[in-house]
Amino acid sequence: MRVDANMTSRMTVVDGFLCPSRTMKYAGLSYPANRGFSKRDGMDNGPFRSAASATVRYSDIRDGTHSTVGFSEWVKGPCESGPSPEMLTSRSRLGTVYLTEPALTTKEKLNEFLIACRKIDYRTAEISVNDKGVEWLRPGLASSLYNHNLSIDHSSCVSSGAVQSGSYSAGSEHGSGAHTLFLDGHVRWMKSSTDIEVWRALGTINHGEVVSPD
Structure with missing residues (x-):
């Protein structure tokens, strides 16, 4: 039987990766990196990309590091530690990824x-992904990347x-909003009432918007 060489790392709980409000401290990631606003045009516009060849440098962040989001928080999926009955049956309004038409x-x-x-309607919609953020080591949307769609x-x-054309929202279970880390290092509580156009502008690196989170 093949043993996953990364299994120990994948299942290691890193406290700094998890929201303190969570009662169950399984391994995973509460603070994904920002991939930007996906326009489905084949061009990533956030500071973090799925492809290693698309490395972003500080000189590429023309909108300014003070007004560009690096990381935010999301609610992990209800399947906490690998395949289980919860993978198919549990529902979380913010943790589960649902199927639309x-x-x-x-x-x-x-x-x-x-x-x-x-x-x-999360109470009746078909479930697509229930292990969002469970494995912090896995790259990509629904694992360690979110977007501002x-x-x-x-x-x-x-x-x-x-998966690549989906929408993966920031959010939390401890108030209406999400803690958000900007690329200049400052952290801000962004309210869920933040205008969507402002939120999208803060998610991109070089669209030329003059936006301040303040």
């Missing part, structure tokens, strides 16, 4: 998809199981 995966269907995700404290969604 199928075939909303193209650039032209982005707005339709986001509207469908805003309207999702929807406002803070919105449910996360995909269409037709297409």
Whole structure:
């Protein structure tokens, strides 16, 4: 039987990676990195990318480090430690990634998809991903990267199981908002009432917006 060489690291609880408000301290990640606002145009616009070849330097952050988000927080999925019955049955409004209508995966269907995700009923919607943020070592959306497609404290969604075109929202279970780390090092509590256009502008590195989180 093959033993995963990274299993020890994957299952190691790093307290600094987890929200202190969580009662169960399983391994995982409460503070994902920002991939930006996904326009489905094949161009990442956040400071962190899925592809190692798309490294971002400080000189690339033309919107300024004070007004560009590096990390925020999200609610981990209800499946805490690998495959289990909870993988298919448990529901978390902010921790589970839900399925919207199928075939909303193209650039032209982005707005339709986001509207469908805003309207999702987490009590009845089909579950897509229930282990969001469980393995901090795994790169990519739903594992260690989130995006600014929807406002803070919105449910996360995909269409037709297409992970790369999904929406993975920041949020928390300890108030209406999320702690957010900007690239200049300052941390700010961003309210869920933050205007979506402001939130998207803070998520991108070089779109030329003049935005201050203050």
